[in-house]
Amino acid sequence: MKNKDPKANFGIELDESIQIDGVSATATKFGESFRGIFRWQQSFFKLVWKQAIIYYIIYVSITLFYSFALDSGNQANFDAITSYLARYTSSLPVVLLLGFFTSTALNRWFSIMASMPGTNRPIALYVASLKEDAADGCARVDLYIRYVLLMWLLTFRIVCKPLRKRYPSLMSIQAAGFLRDHERLLLEKHKEQPGGSSKTFPLVVYDWLNILLRDTCQKGYFSVANDFGRNIDAIQVLKKGGGNVIKFASKNVPVALIQAVTLAIYCYGVVSVLSHQIEKHYLTSVLSGYFPLPYALPFFFYYAWLKVGRIAIDPFGSDEDDIDILNIFDCHINGAMRLRNCYGVKITIPSTDRSAFSLS
Structure with a gap:
């Protein structure tokens, strides 16, 4: 048997599991809370950047298609479709499913940690x-x-x-x-x-x-x-x-629950990317047509929430947030x-005057 990692902790087991590099445990100094926002490793941005690029390409493609490929009549039909989809965006039980799914996955994760x-x-x-x-x-x-x-x-x-x-x-x-x-x-x-x-x-x-x-x-x-x-x-x-x-x-977590919450998130993303309104005013049309921040933010927060739950389902995998x-x-x-090396070792106890003992 060899020591695989000489830098590994010799005393407290699982010590590194409670440390997050680059993120302050306290926020007593001004700006300390913002240090973790710009962290890339194990970050929200690393979870969603690929999907964000795909989302933006699809979103801008729809805007270009609406502006240059459709006549006024087809634009009116497109507006009617987007209005119809926008009414049902809030009816998807995304928060309910995500809350139940992530709480189940994280409770299971904590149970595994406590049992190790x-x-x-x-x-x-x-x-x-x-x-x-x-x-x-x-x-x-x-x-x-x-x-x-x-x-x-x-x-x-x-x-x-x-x-x-x-x-x-x-x-x-x-x-x-x-x-x-x-x-x-x-x-x-x-x-x-x-x-x-x-x-x-x-x-x-x-x-x-x-x-x-x-x-x-x-x-x-x-x-x-x-x-x-x-x-x-x-x-x-x-x-x-x-x-x-x-x-x-x-x-494991029931497959039906994973399928239901995943389907709800992706349906929400599809509906949000298709249901944005092309404003008639030039400034708002540019903002809403090419910068989908109001539509993309909810979807990507939900998607990151889903990814956290999926990571917690298999804590012994190879993801960055998995148990090492x-x-x-x-x-x-x-x-x-x-x-x-402690077996058979004896400690020499020196004779010390009680009044001379001190620690600092």
Whole structure:
């Protein structure tokens, strides 16, 4: 196992998920609130710029067609059609559908985030529980760390495409150091059994962890008797968190809801681009015919709202706003290596006068 990213966080897990580069967390200074408006990465503009170009080309084409290709009679017919469409623009339940869709998607996203298990707690608990004078203590710590990381990796490979791309097979996982040859053969044999599949690989590793903890307890390597139960509880929490993530990721938002809200947004866009009025006054005709700001703004706010919901549906994808599972896994590796180095280390406690102690 190697540290994939030396700059990854060593302490707090998921630290980078709460940081937004270039956007101030507070707005105490004048103009701080406007810094995020002109940000391109992960921005509203990046979501809609392609659709904005297409919208503008269609909009201006209709204006040119109206001004130069239609006679007065056909222009009157066109005006009647646009007036008819304009009356029904507000009748589309866009806000209702978008609100329900995005709230459902974001609630599901937050549930997945809250369910994501960490590896630091079970590893730290095992390292702290194991006696320092255990004959094979270092080997047991290494084995336990590898099994915990392997269980986490196999769990999130089920739901995360970038992680499957980095580790496409058991051979690649073995090459990365998380598997041994005989362990890979056991997993492949399990897959061939009735009911076995790659989705149940984490449960096999969970069984290995239980066996390792039981063997550690039977040999009396735990500092106190209660450590066995505490370590069992820790890996059960890891197992439950991984199961919840798979459950939320596999039970997707209904396709009918996605289709309904997408159809409503695009229908609103088509109606808005066709229903603009060509004003008879020259100044207003130029403004409304070639600069469709009043008609385009509502559509693109709705469209960006839709894109946010679509991004939240699959939080483990490769979009900029998706959860960076690769970085999180690198943080778990770095944290595990740090905890591994803590086993057997003793701290020298100097004799210090209480009155001389101070911090600043």
